[in-house]
């Protein structure tokens with residue numbers, strides 16, 4: 001299951017991504033927002049990240065206007081490694097090297113087709129472990 005959430009700046013892209021994932025029969029949990037009315041992106045980041053750290057969802061996707069604010073908020077949450085991605089290479093590497101568990105996108109900076117490709121790359125890739133294990137471990141130890 002993938003938890004997904006956006007503020008108003010990512011609302012339209014969130015709808016596209018949900019539709020896309022549902023077509024591929026990938027279960028999605030929509031954590032809001034549920035209309036284009038303005039909301040504060042940190043509130044949405046917390047909702048999605050709670051689903052990931054709580055184990056209800058394996059991965060999360062967060063979208064705001066630029067992806068910047070919502071990735072900053074997500075990375076304040078314990079256990080979260082959120083990656084703001086602008087390319088499929090970013091999306092793949094975020095999983096393979098950084099074991100990212102949340103993908104962040106900008107609804108005002110990344111077009112729908114590219115965003116859907118990034119989602120595919122992120123969801124389809126796996127953490128390589130090995131030499132990256134120690135480095136990701138060091139990231140996580142900063143939380144302690």
Ligand code: RB5
Nearest residue numbers: 009064065066068069070
């Ligand atoms: C909202 O207008 C906008 O600031 C937000 O979506 C995001 O881009 C912040 O980083």
